[in-house]
Amino acid sequence: MHLSSLALSITRCAAAGTLALALAWAPMTTLSTPAQAATTAATQVTPKGPTFNETAKSVYIPSDQGVRYYITVDGANITKEGLPYAKPGTYTEADGLKAGVPITVTAKSAGSSTVLVGTTHWETTFRKAPSYDLSRGDDFNDPSELPSDQWNVYTTRASSLGANGNTIYTANNVSVKDGNLEIRTERHCLSGSQEPSAETVSPGGAVCPSGTRTAYTSGRINTSFIYNAPFRMDVRARMSDDVVDGLHFAAWLRNDQPYCTQAGVEKSTLAELDTMEVFSQHSYTTNTSHITCTKQPNGGAGTKRDAHRMDTQIAGAWHEFSMTWDGYAIRYFLDGQPVPSSWGQTPETTAATLGMSDEEFQSALNDRPYQAIIDSLAFAQDTTWINPPKADQPFPARVDKVDYIHMTPLENIHPVGAIDGKWKQNSWLGAPTAPETDAGPVGARVQTFEHGAVYWSAATGAHTVKGAIQGAYDSRGGASGALGLPTTDENQLKGGASQSFQGGQIHWSPSTGAHVDRGAIQAYWAQRGWEKGWLGYPTGDEITGLASGGASQTFQGGTLFWDARTGAVHEVHGGVLGTYGRHGYESGRLGYPTTDEIRLRGGVSQVFNNGEIHWSPSTGAHATYGAIQDYWQRNGWQDGWLGYPTGEETPTSDGGVRQSFQHGEVTWYRDRPLKAVRR
Structure with missing residues (x-):
């Protein structure tokens, strides 16, 4: 069977x-x-479930016996290695995850031998950061709660803190709200290997219980290395209310070179510019420039640096913090006011103030790109130069705010070439105030400084212009005007100074000011001894556009007139000049002078186009013309019986013209003979 x-x-x-x-x-x-x-x-199996990481925009799928997980984004199944399900591991945007859209994870039984109990469906939406360019900074005006994705949000872990470390950077402590970047600093009480989370936040900032570690979360963001010097940085920011020990808030720039505190770095062309650095317990702003470094035996930073400080309210107050690096000097400003040096130096940081060569200083600041960094932190407990936070006192959460960070490219104003050489030979010029630019003739260049300017061309070389002469030069069009480029530096003269230009000269004295002289008038003046002659210094510029295209110029000792028709220049002064003026100068009946003053017995005379002027101490200066002058001439001029004229021609009641002399009168009639009468 x-x-x-x-x-x-x-x-x-x-x-x-x-x-x-x-x-x-x-x-x-x-x-x-x-x-x-x-x-x-x-x-029966309860799924472990996924771990969503908002900061990393990632989903972690656990290894779970008997469970298969499926990730869905926008209707697409997210997998690896061609599997129909999501194998254990971390999934990121590179695998198909997206911010701003729902991400669902579903758990299913791996086979008939497993029954899933508990939660089998999870869903989240990662916040999507806006994307916009940061090359000119950020106003933080996007409606998103996140800063631009061009900012890197720096994160650290509690496990990386040293024994005395205090600050852990998390993405959750950085947000954008109401047009401001907000960085939140809050206390956490950590046990063992705990990382900060919502569960570890100290309620109301209370003192942490015994057996836990006091730590602080805060925020830090930085751009990529996208800024090239020279530049200006402006930051409007507000540190949180109330004064608390150990809190630091900063916005700063650094280039891509390492610090000498790093292992293996002995020297570096590091550059760090602290545009905003404030401390809650200090009522002042501080600014420091760190330029290059050398490793120190004690582990110090070893940077060449100087410091700047200005007293002001910090906690709870809005301020604009600014920094400019223009290629010559670093300068810091608080609300538009220069921040002075803390070490008694000049307000600006230069190669000289740091004891560096100009070449080393320029290279460190200009040769490498920069990134911008904004951060808040609580100092480590072993900090000695400033009080760290007090763990035995309450610490309510605090929020530091940034309204904007603006980055503005600047032109490099550091002198170069021949202008640089001239600048270094003339320290009195002071700091450059603008970059080198074109000047007048093609190929010419100019650069301005605190106390003057340097002009250069291949034809004239490099020359300085300063003071009153520079003012007169600039007011007359500078290199683009009639004077053209300077051909000498300023020359010191007795009682004044002069400078030569392509189109003339400028002479200056304290009593006369600075005036241009050129052409035929200048040549006449030069023949008579320049400013050392009896004409002295010019008291006015040349006046052009006079009658028949002529010109004139006043000097301390008289006035020079130039007749364009003849090219002749003659001087008129004293009593003769006064009478000439009353007769309308060159536009009057007399016209232009045709001689200089002629010395006579007992007086002087001067000849003009249409008459003469005679002067003596007893009679003054008077003009003579036409028939009356002809009669006087025939009768010996001033040496004849008539003597010097004592008055001007005046009309008579019977239609004549009469002129008086020392010893008589001469009357001219149009229709009868001239009449002379002795006294």
Whole structure:
């Protein structure tokens, strides 16, 4: 007989209390309900579930026996290695995750032997950061709660803190709200290897209980190395209210070179510019420039630096912090006012103030790109130069705010070439105030400084212009005007100074000011001894556009007139000049002078186009013309019986013209003979 199955049953007889054993042969059969079969054959499993990381924009899928996870984004199944499900591991945007859209994770049984209980569906939406360019800074006006994705949000872990470290940077402490970047600093009480989370926040900033570690979360963001010097940085910011020890808030720039505190770095062309650096417990702003470094035996920063400080309210107050690096000097400003040096130096930081060569200073600041950094922190407990936060006192959460950070490229104003050489030879010029630019003639260049300017061309070389002469030069069009470029530096003269230009000269004295002289008038003046002659210094510029295209110029000792028709220049002064003026100068009846003053016995005379002027001490200066002058001439001029004229021609009642002399009168009539009368 073939045995196909054996069934054994044991039955307890309740009434008799005996056991009955029955052995029977029968075909194998499972006698159970569907529910009983599922319960006895399947294992119940509670899925571990995914871990969503908002900061990293990632999803972690755990290794979970009997469970398959499925990630769905925008209807697409996110997998790796071609699997139909999400294998254990971390999934990021590189794998297809997206910010700003729902991400769902569903857990399913890996087979019929597993029954899932508990939560099997999870969903989250990562916040999507706006994307915009930071090359000119950031106004933080995007409606998103996140800064631009061009900012890197720096993060650290509690496990990386040293024994005395205090600050852990997290993305959750950085946000944008109401047009401001906000950095939140708050206290956490950590146990063991705990990382900060919502559960570890100290309620109201209370003192942490015994057995926990006091730590602080805060925020830090930085751009990539996208800024090239020279530049200006402006930051409007507000440190949180109330004064608390150990809190630091900063906005600063650094180039891409390492610090000498790093292992293996002995020297570096590091440059760090602290545009805003404030401390809650200090009522002043501080600004420091760190330019290059050398490793120190004590582990110090080893940077060449100087410091600047200005007293002001810090906690709870809005301020604009500014820094300019223009290629010559670093300058710091608070609300538009220069921040003075803390070490008694000039307000600006230069190669000289740091004791560096100009070349080393320029190279460190200009040769490498910069990044901008904004951060808040609580100082480590072993900080000695400033009080760290007091762990035994409450620490309510604090929010530091930044309204904007603006980056503005600047032109490099550091002198170069021949202008640089001239500048270094003339320290009195002071700091450059603008970059080198074109000047007048093609190829010419000019650069301005605190106390003057330097002009250069291949034809004239490099020359300085300063003071009153520079003012006169600039007011007359500078290199683009009639004077052209300077051909000498300023020359010191007795009682004044002069400078030569392509189109003339400028002479200056304290009493006369600075005036231009040129051309025929200048040549006449030069022949008579320049400023050392009896004409002295010019008291006015040349006046052009006079009658028949002529010109004139006043000097201390008289006035020079130039007749364009003849090219002749003659001087008029004293009493003769006064009478000449009353007769209308060159525009009057006399016209231009044709001689200089002529000395006579007992007086002087001067000849003009249409008459003469005679002067003596007793008679003064008077003009003579035409027929009356002809009669006087025939009768010996001033040496004749008439003597010097004592008055001007005047009309008579009978239609004549009369002029008086020392010893008589001469009357001219149009229709009758001239009449002379002795006195």
